[in-house]
Amino acid sequence: MGSVRAPEGSAGGGGPVRLSRNRDYNILWTGQLFSELGSEITFVSFPLLILAMSGSPLDMGLVSSVLATAHMVANVPAGVVADRWDRKKVMLLCHGARALAMGSVAVALLMGVYSFPHILLVAAVEGFLSSVFQPAEQAALPQVVPESQLPLAIARNTARPFIATLLGPALAGFLFALHHTAPFGADAIMLAASFVTLLFLRLPRQAATAGSPRARVTGSGVAEGFRWVAGHRVIRMTLVWMGLSNLVFGALVIIVLAMTGEGVSPGEVGLTMACIGAGGLLGALSAARLHAALPPFLFIVGFPLVAAVMTALMAVVPSGILLGVLLGGAAFLAPVANTTVLTYQLTVTPDHLRGRLSGIAGLFSGGAAALGPMVGGLLMTAGGSTAVLVCAAGLALVAAGTVLSPTLRRFPAP
Structure with a gap:
């Protein structure tokens, strides 16, 4: 197993670079912000779409339950994935698949096709993969931020859910009023942009990488x-x-x-x-x-x-x-x-x-x-x-x- 490199935020000659100039930390922060903002938009947009298409309270409740259940089910196995697999690839897979799922809703609506089973499937994908993304992002944080800056980095990270809570619901309502497809298209574009940004993320090698024997044995993870x-x-x-x-x-x-x-x-x-x-x-x-x-x-x-x-x-x-x-x-x-x-x-x-x-x-x-x-x-x-x-x-x-x-x-x- 190769050695684990010091966090990128540790400057070679002097002290650590400022967080605002730590490119990898900023990529992680932005990626998770888009993830949380997308989740907030989706949480509001799905009920609005169902209300407009069928008006069924049962369907609204079922979609919300699928989102929450998929998110809960993914939590613990997502932690194993973040430890056993390459965290950058995990985050890329999550955002790429979520962008495709949301884009499929926008395309279907543009074509005049509405299918409740399709919405349920996308809700399950969204809930599951948004949950998988979070442990990978959080576990990667100490890889790009020196220990001395962790309190500041985490403090800035705690602002993200509140930013998403402030902006997401209002943005979803505004976009839905423009067109039924708008919030899903905007969500897909944000996730796709984050996917491209994550391509430039540089993570030091993990303590357990995909090539080690320990990483291949996942049953007891x-x-x-x-x-x-x-x-x-x-x-x-x-x-x-x-x-x-x-x-x-x-x-x-x-x-x-x-x-x-x-x-x-x-x-x-x-x-x-x-x-x-x-x-x-x-x-x-x-x-x-x-x-x-x-x-x-x-x-x-x-x-x-x-x-x-x-x-x-x-x-x-x-x-x-x-x-x-x-x-x-x-x-x-x-x-x-x-x-x-x-x-x-x-x-x-x-x-x-x-x-x-x-x-x-x-x-x-x-x-x-x-x-x-x-x-x-x-x-x-x-x-x-x-x-x-x-x-x-x-x-x-x-x-x-x-x-x-x-x-x-x-x-x-x-």
Whole structure:
């Protein structure tokens, strides 16, 4: 097996180059942004298309379920793929296939052909391959960014989902209003452009490459990843923390959406939901400075604690934009806490296991995010004020558990 080259961001003579001048980091960042933006556009465009073509709520629900299920199913095996295969080729395959799938929808609609089974198939491809792309991109990050710059790189990466959340739904609605084919064509073009950009990505050789005996033996890959996570106390506890936080926050978003939708204009509903993206984006932009100035434990306990206070206030404010402002405030520390956790995870995880760690983390957070809306819907049967107070109590319990856990209380700085 060949030696593993230092990250491209490590300058040969002096210190590391600035992230803004690290071409490979910028290619990775842009590729994942297009992936997430495409997912947001697709998530909105498919229901709009079905509504226009058949108006079937059952079809809308089925497509959304296929997207979510394919995304969940892919998480863990995607981590093995990211560790066993060439990560650049994995990312190229994902974006190339997704571009072709979305392009097929645009072409079919231009030809006046609409087929629901075709939409289901494309939804499955989109959900599966978008999930496969993420562990490969995340595992490749320490290959192109020096360890000293990982906190800053991860902080910038945490801004991407919030940018996609802010732009994606509005862009999908605007493009769909122009023409039914427009959002799918735009998605295909973005993914194709990202595919071309990724061709110029330079990744150092992985610790386990396609030519090594270890890479060819994939049967025990998933079990190996779970064994490593189970044997690492800090990472094990952070996965539990992530899962519980996402579960409660996912329920809270649905509750706020339901409360806002009662007697409020659609425009105000959209503005209220945009506050999540705004709050998270502001937090992501502040993450690097806060991460450098304060101990990591403060962010791990601070996010659920601040979110609990903001959530409790939602029980006494009127429906509408004020709920969104409080929700944005609750989301502010989420990217800061995520930066803390992800920096530690990527720093201590061996290169040949980073993809599997990302897949397992996606399973925990994705599963919790999928259950959250169901929990929120059940809680709403007791009334909006009661539901948000239950969520506030849940977030307070997460904060209390963080303080009481010796492992999280002594969370190490990377």
